Amino acid sequence: MNQPTADPPPLLHMSHVSKAFAGVHALKDTELRVGPGEVHALIGENGAGKSTLLKVLTGVYRRDAGQIQFAGEDVNFTSPPQAQRAGIATIYQEVNLVRLQTVAENVMLGHEPRRFGFIDRSGMERRAREVLGGMGLELDVRRPLAEFSLAVQQMVAIARALALDARLVVMDEPTSSLDDQEVERLFGVIRQLQARGVAVIFVSHRLDELYAVCDRITVMRDGRTVYQGPLSELSKLRLVSVMLGRAEQELMQQGQTGFQRTDADGTAGQPLLEIQDLRRPPHLQGVSLSVREGEVVGLAGLLGSGRSETARAIFGAEPGSGEVRLNGQAVSWKSPQDAIRDGLAFCGEDRKHDGIIPEWSVRENLTLALLPHLTKAGVVNRAEQRRVVDTFIRRLNVRCAGPDQPIRELSGGNQQKVLLARWLCTSPELLILDEPTRGIDVGAKAEIQSLISELAADGLGVLMISSELEELLEGCHRVTVLRDGESVRTLAQGELSEEALLGAMAHGSDTAAHLPGDTTYGSVS
Incomplete structure (x- = not known):
């Protein structure tokens, strides 16, 4: 491990920290050192121990060994509120707020201003507007958080952390x-x-973001700290090499993603799903697309273009009007149960609220959609359930202590694999994926991308929403672009390029355009 250069006394120093679950080490003699006023990147594959280390810091987990010093004092937080009172605010990847409460109530959650012993609502709303205004956001803070998009909810979560000073x-x-x-x-x-x-402390799997905003970096692998030092001293290739523990030469021989796309014209079969003029005002104003057997079709568009709404409408979660045909037959799905019965599967973008059941085990989460087929007279066939679970844990390389481990203890990438397995064990004809690799590391991302390619090669139709251009360009046979709730263009494999996608998203054509706020972070929505 590279030794850090001489630094001023750190604000945070975690040294020799260890933590195990059911005898399996999640952290082994780990170190993290962050200076005052420093933007520090923390990176590693899913399962490397990043989230566990942060949960030990903030009192979610009790460490088995090691020392934590904050602001020059030894600390041992036993709960997140205690860490918060000491001056540590945490913003989680999965929005951890109360969606039925107002924006103001969420921004000031847990530290509401009071007057004469009662909550000062006008003061709370005023403070919330100040914090959000400092972020360049103008929101009606009296509206319920649930009425806003997931992106806005994430910004509110950030505002809540900032309000804590x-x-x-x-x-x-x-x-x-x-x-x-x-x-x-x-x-x-x-x-x-x-x-x-x-x-x-900035955790991200988007490397361009790290180089844009971070000063120093800590890299973790298999629960250990394997590198600490200035980020400027690491090239991106070297950083990925350190994180994965693989030679740079090997990485140079691979593409940017884990997809193994084949020629759609030679492998795709008959039309599987055909959508004509799908509408659900105000979000969907006329979407048309098709997916063939053995084909991966991408769904692209800027934030608010209607991508997730299209997926949910197709799956019957938010049904709309229009013509839908499956295997050439007209269908009308009024609920997800209807769509599942006809061979559809859907993995949503929000793992926490629409996917996993945190307190349930890997086994229970994985077989949730299959339970009707595993149950007879109200009794679950445990032997068949174990066979299914063991098969898919092996097939998808789910890293867990065992099938009875609570899924909340798994990394984001392994949780995503369990959700994929949940649907694959139902043997679907069409798999709808909404941001299947959001918030997971490059190693787990490559595994999931490779699995998508294998599924398509076996004849499964895949409709995939992604905000990452590389994922669409390298993983899809065709891409349908949405803008303002309408499908504006479908790009065939020979037409796919970054310029064509950006142009279609901006103008509905292949004319490349500089989009407002356009950056090079590998994400366009």
Whole structure:
């Protein structure tokens, strides 16, 4: 491990920290050192121990060994509120707020201003507007949070952390739901914090973001710290090499993604799904697309273009009007149960709220959609359930202590694999994936991308929503572009290029255009 250069006394120093679950080590003699006013990158594959280390810091988990010093004092936080009171604010990748409460209530959650012993609602709303205004956001803070998009909810979560006047802000994948303009806005907030002497721990799998905003970096692998030092001293290739523990030469021989795309014209079969003029005002104003057997079709568009709404409408979660044909037969799905019965499967973008059941085991989560087929007279066939679970844990390389481990203890990438397995074990004809690799590391991302390619090669039709251009360009046979709730263009494999996609998203044509807030972070919505 590279030794850090001489630094001023750190604001945070975690040394020799270890943590095990059911005898399996998640952290082994780990170290993290963050200086005051420093933006510090924390990176590693899913399962490397990043989230566990941060949960030990903030009191979610009790460490088995090691020492934590914060602001020059030994600390042993036993709960997140205790860490918060000491000056540590945390922003989680999965929005961890109360969606039925107002924006103001969420921004000030847990530290509401009071007057004569009662909550001062006008003061709370005023403070919320001030914090959001400092981020360049103008929202009606009296509206319920649930009425806003996931991206706005993520910005509200960030605002809540800022309202605490913390000395250290932990940001765990804060940009995973943000578009380019919002990412730039967040980076402006980070620079403001840095100017005030506030330190930031920044966790992201988007390497360009790390180089844009971070000073130093800690790399973790298999629960250990394998590198600490200035980020400027690491090339991107070297950084990935250190993170994965693989030679740079080997990485240079691979593409940017794990996809193994074949020629769609030679492998795709008969039309599987055909959508004509799908509408659900105000979000969908006329979407048409098709997916053939053995084909991966991408769904692209800027934030608010209607991508997720299209997926949910097709799956019957938010049904709309229009013509839908499956295997040439007209269908009308009024609920997800109808779509599942006819061979559809859907993995949504929000793992926490629409996917996993945190307190349930890997086994229970994986077989949730298959339970009707595993149950007879109200009794689950445990032997068949175990066979299915063992098969898919092996097939998808789910890293877990065992099938009875709570899924909340798994990394984001392994949780995503369990959700994929949940649907694959139902033997679907069409798989709809909404941001299947959002917030997971390059290793797990490559595994999932490779699996998507294998599924298509076996004849499965795949409709994939992605905000990452490389994922669409390298993983899809065709891409349908949405803008303002309409499908504006479908690009065939020979037409696919970054310029064509950006042009279609901006203008509905292949004319490349500089989009407002356009950056090079590998994400366009």
